[in-house]
Amino acid sequence: MAISLTVNGTTHTVDVDEATPLLWVLRDVLDLKGSKYGCGSGLCGACTVHINGVATRSCVTPVAGVGDSAVTTIEGISQNPIGQKVQEAWLEIDVAQCGYCQAGQIMSATALLEKTPKPTDADIDMHMSGNICRCATYNRIRTAIKAAAGEPVKKEA
Amino acid sequence: MNFDHTASRRSFLKASAATGGGLLLSFKLAPLGSADATTGEAALSAFIRVSPDGIVTIAAKNPEIGQGIKTSLPMIIAEELDVDWKDVRVETADVDAEKFGVQSAGGSTSIPRNWDNMRRVGAAGRQMLVATAAKALRVPESELTTASGKVIHAASGRSLTYGALADRAAKEKAPDLAKVTLKDPKTFKIVGVATKDVDGPSIVHGKPLYGIDVSVPGMLYATYEKCPVFGGTVKSCNLDDVKNVPGVKHAFVVQGTIPPGEVGLNVGLSGGVAIVADTWWQASVARRTLRIEWNLPDSATQSSQGFAARAAQLAKQTPEVSIRKDGDVDAAFKGAAKIIEASYSYPFLSHATMEPQNSTAHFKDGKLEIWTPTQNPANGSAIITRTLGLAAKDVTIHMVRAGGGFGRRSSPDAMLEASWIAKEVGVPVKLVWTREDDMRHDCYRPGGFHNFKAGLDAQGKLIALSDHFVSYGKNGQFASMAMMGSSTFPAEFVPNLSLGTSLMPLGTPTGPLRAPGSNALAFVFQSFLDEVAHASGRDPLDFHLDLLAERRIATAAPAAGGAPVFKPERMSAALKLVAEKAGWGKRSLPKGTALGLAYYFSHQGYVAHVAEVTVAANAPVAINKIWVVADVGGHIVNPSGAVNQVQGAVLDGVGQILGQEITIAKGGVVEGNFDTFPLLRMRQAPPVEVHFLKSEANPTGLGEPALPPTLPAIANAVFAASGQRIRDVPLNKVFRSGAAA
Numbered sequence: 041m042a043i044s045l046t047v048n049g050t051t052h053t054v055d056v057d058e059a060t061p062l063l064w065v066l067r068d069v070l071d072l073k074g075s076k077y078g079c080g081s082g083l084c085g086a087c088t089v090h091i092n093g094v095a096t097r098s099c100v101t102p103v104a105g106v107g108d109s110a111v112t113t114i115e116g117i118s119q120n121p122i123g124q125k126v127q128e129a130w131l132e133i134d135v136a137q138c139g140y141c142q143a144g145q146i147m148s149a150t151a152l153l154e155k156t157p158k159p160t161d162a163d164i165d166m167h168m169s170g171n172i173c174r175c176a177t178y179n180r181i182r183t184a185i186k187a188a189a190g191e192p193v194k195k196e197a
Numbered sequence: 198m199n200f201d202h203t204a205s206r207r208s209f210l211k212a213s214a215a216t217g218g219g220l221l222l223s224f225k226l227a228p229l230g231s232a233d234a235t236t237g238e239a240a241l242s243a244f245i246r247v248s249p250d251g252i253v254t255i256a257a258k259n260p261e262i263g264q265g266i267k268t269s270l271p272m273i274i275a276e277e278l279d280v281d282w283k284d285v286r287v288e289t290a291d292v293d294a295e296k297f298g299v300q301s302a303g304g305s306t307s308i309p310r311n312w313d314n315m316r317r318v319g320a321a322g323r324q325m326l327v328a329t330a331a332k333a334l335r336v337p338e339s340e341l342t343t344a345s346g347k348v349i350h351a352a353s354g355r356s357l358t359y360g361a362l363a364d365r366a367a368k369e370k371a372p373d374l375a376k377v378t379l380k381d382p383k384t385f386k387i388v389g390v391a392t393k394d395v396d397g398p399s400i401v402h403g404k405p406l407y408g409i410d411v412s413v414p415g416m417l418y419a420t421y422e423k424c425p426v427f428g429g430t431v432k433s434c435n436l437d438d439v440k441n442v443p444g445v446k447h448a449f450v451v452q453g454t455i456p457p458g459e460v461g462l463n464v465g466l467s468g469g470v471a472i473v474a475d476t477w478w479q480a481s482v483a484r485r486t487l488r489i490e491w492n493l494p495d496s497a498t499q500s501s502q503g504f505a506a507r508a509a510q511l512a513k514q515t516p517e518v519s520i521r522k523d524g525d526v527d528a529a530f531k532g533a534a535k536i537i538e539a540s541y542s543y544p545f546l547s548h549a550t551m552e553p554q555n556s557t558a559h560f561k562d563g564k565l566e567i568w569t570p571t572q573n574p575a576n577g578s579a580i581i582t583r584t585l586g587l588a589a590k591d592v593t594i595h596m597v598r599a600g601g602g603f604g605r606r607s608s609p610d611a612m613l614e615a616s617w618i619a620k621e622v623g624v625p626v627k628l629v630w631t632r633e634d635d636m637r638h639d640c641y642r643p644g645g646f647h648n649f650k651a652g653l654d655a656q657g658k659l660i661a662l663s664d665h666f667v668s669y670g671k672n673g674q675f676a677s678m679a680m681m682g683s684s685t686f687p688a689e690f691v692p693n694l695s696l697g698t699s700l701m702p703l704g705t706p707t708g709p710l711r712a713p714g715s716n717a718l719a720f721v722f723q724s725f726l727d728e729v730a731h732a733s734g735r736d737p738l739d740f741h742l743d744l745l746a747e748r749r750i751a752t753a754a755p756a757a758g759g760a761p762v763f764k765p766e767r768m769s770a771a772l773k774l775v776a777e778k779a780g781w782g783k784r785s786l787p788k789g790t791a792l793g794l795a796y797y798f799s800h801q802g803y804v805a806h807v808a809e810v811t812v813a814a815n816a817p818v819a820i821n822k823i824w825v826v827a828d829v830g831g832h833i834v835n836p837s838g839a840v841n842q843v844q845g846a847v848l849d850g851v852g853q854i855l856g857q858e859i860t861i862a863k864g865g866v867v868e869g870n871f872d873t874f875p876l877l878r879m880r881q882a883p884p885v886e887v888h889f890l891k892s893e894a895n896p897t898g899l900g901e902p903a904l905p906p907t908l909p910a911i912a913n914a915v916f917a918a919s920g921q922r923i924r925d926v927p928l929n930k931v932f933r934s935g936a937a938a
């Protein structure tokens with residue numbers, strides 16, 4: 041069925057079954073491969089996108105439920121000034137190992153900083169614990185979030 | 198403290214040792230001729246291209262799985278080539294053993310095998326540019342120096358850029374790699390400088406980079422259902438129902454080629470049902486309608502519970518096979534002032550790479566092309582050619598960045614399945630496993646059971662130690678990575694020692710998981726030695742420094758390519774430094790908070806940890822901080838990547854001890870996703886403070902050796918904090934771990 045979907049400011053019409061998770065529409069229909077498949081069950085956060093600014097697991101979000109809400113993916117997050125800061129901090133701190141989880145981490149971190157511009161360690165723990173990093177870059181993710189929040193960063197190496 | 202390498206690792210090392218001179222040169226540089234007419238780029242070798250504006254493109258020869266090798270190997274070339282890193286672009290090499298030698302990621306070998314190679318490749322490029330400049334400037338080469346992509350004649354104040362020289366330099370004879378002149382390491386400008394991952398910008402912007410992102414025109418998507426029990430085949434299934442689901446283009450049974458009784462992900466193609474559709478989601482929806490009746494192998498009766506019961510029986514008997522015997526343990530136990538006995542166990546583990554296994558393949562006109570996030574393309578090519586009956590020259594493999602490896606992607610199963618399916622359907626196909634496929638069809642870190650006994654003399658000195666290791670395997674052969682080597686520490690440091698094993702047949706594939714062998718043996722030996730230290734009434738740090746101070750049994754001369762010799766003085770130095778950094782014995786800690794230490798030698802790296810934990814009633818065990826000192830040689834190629842690797846390896850261990858366990862029931866794996874196999878999360882991740890102790894000249898690898906000491910350091914700290922010894926991991930068998938999803 042034809043479904044209209046607004047992603048990163050552009051409206052598309054896609055012809056998919058309405059139960060198709062948003063993740064697979066983004067990846068395989070719209071060719072936006074930045075959002076990742078990790079678990080398919082809302083357990084890992086690799087597929088995190090923003091729907092009207094709220095961090096959402098796209099692997100368990102049926103595309104028909106998105107309606108005319110604005111979807112933002114990693115490919116569009118630099119249009120958001122906070123998102124851009126987060127991306128810059130991620131590069132500055134050299135966070136990634138394999139990098140596979142990092143799109144989801146960046147989307148969650150951006151959502152955190154939009155609500156909580158100066159997050160404490162406890163805020164970061166609470167907000168980021170839905171995003172698994174199998175390579176366990178957690179020390180650097182924490183540092184990068186603080187750097188993006190404008191806090192001074194201790195050099196580790 | 199090392200394990201027996203697998204046959205393939207050993208034979209590689211032998212082969213490369215045979216090339217002589219201590220060099221691991223498995224390739225030669227071939228002259229490549231003149232510049233590319235369209236780009237103006239000139240290739241100095243398969244590794245280096247220089248464009249007229251001085252931009253240097255360097256080929257990264259080995260698979261990138263998150264270990265940072267795509268950045269660090271080109272750094273070494275750039276260093277000796279003498280260019281500025283800002284002028285370097287990196288691209289992944291083609292798979293071509295003649296040009297690039299061995300291209301694999303495993304065993305923390307990429308740096309030790311390639312450190313010298315890559316320096317020579319860079320130096321050869323520099324030499325070609327210098328020779329060209331000497332002719333152009335009509336001066337002897339000896340009067341020329343290089344810096345920042347320029348050849349300089351200081352005497353006349355003239356210089357030429359590499360960009361200007363490259364076209365002519367490419368026509369120079371390729372130098373003999375064994376004879377090129379290398380830089381004095383004191384002058385290094387790139388090696389040793391923290392350098393950001395070359396794919397960082399693509400990662401943070403969500404550019405397609407990974408195997409799962411590959412897109413080939415006309416591509417269909419596949420899912421593949423295999424028997425829950427390894428080696429099972431399809432008896433019957435309802436293909437017609439599946440074919441009726443919208444979007445499905447093909448659905449068929451694959452008989453498979455696993456020889457009966459053989460176990461492992463590289464013994465053949467597993468049987469199953471392939472579903473190919475317009476989109477992966479449609480294939481997945483169709484898969485839900487699938488009803489399969491399986492022919493089950495004998496191992497369908499095996500279970501973790503059954504293995505534990507059998508291991509307890511075997512523990513009461515004499516080991517079937519002796520691994521090592523020094524002195525006379527029985528006599529020493531009789532004469533000992535104190536005896537300590539304890540049994541330990543650890544579970545099967547899954548790799549759970551963040552990116553599930555996948556591969557894209559296209560079979561056309563008798564030729565196969567594959568795009569895959571592999572750690573070992575040669576291994577894949579071998580089994581694909583054998584199974585599909587193709588010649589090696591008709592199989593082209595493209596290495597794609599992998600979303601984690603940890604040893605999982607050394608196995609070629611997904612590549613082989615995609616190739617088979619692509620050959621059936623004749624159009625490009627992308628096979629993507631579900632998370633559940635990935636967790637239930639892994640080559641697991643094998644579980645194991647250790648039964649220890651130790652004897653102390655009246656002075657509290659360790660005089661005898663024995664271990665009966667109940668492991669997996671048959672006919673006296675360990676299952677893959679279920680081994681214990683004869684040099685396992687504290688072998689050689691205890692006068693009376695006996696290591697033996699009894700094996701249980703296993704139908705589930707096992708394989709290398711980050712620091713194979715060591716990741717389990719470190720936990721049991723370093724925990725038991727901590728028990729012995731406490732029983733001796735000594736501080737564990739003093740106990741271990743004393744133990745390391747005296748080698749009681751001479752080391753057997755290492756066979757060519759055998760396990761590297763353990764140098765206890767390097768370990769003692771790491772241990773002393775980590776104790777100092779953590780304030781061992783110097784800080785007063787609140788009740789319920791304590792430190793634990795552990796160390797291990799693996800993959801030629803010397804690593805010591807101190808962990809600080811808090812154990813409080815009604816709260817999960819809190820791991821407050823871990824300090825690490827690693828001695829992996831005299832150079833840390835990329836300090837930024839190195840710290841990241843160490844932190845990752847340590848936190849990998851934290852995740853393992855908190856709650857990871859793969860359970861076998863009815864011959865298959867129970868856990869299927871992160872709810873039941875919990876990976877570490879932000880709130881559980883302690884800070885990891887990393888220090889490098891620079892010792893000897895040549896650097897060794899770092900993807901693995903920082904993991905093994907993590908579990909025992911934590912377990913020893915938990916004992917110090919609570920008096921409760923963790924002898925079975927994960928620790929949520931006894932404690933709250935907070936590891937649930």
Ligand code: FES
Pocket residue numbers: 076077078079080081082083084085086087088097098099100
């Ligand atoms: S893929 Fe969506 S939460 Fe894991």
Ligand code: FES
Pocket residue numbers: 136137138139140141142172173174175176177263551600601
């Ligand atoms: S960087 Fe590999 S999963 Fe996070």
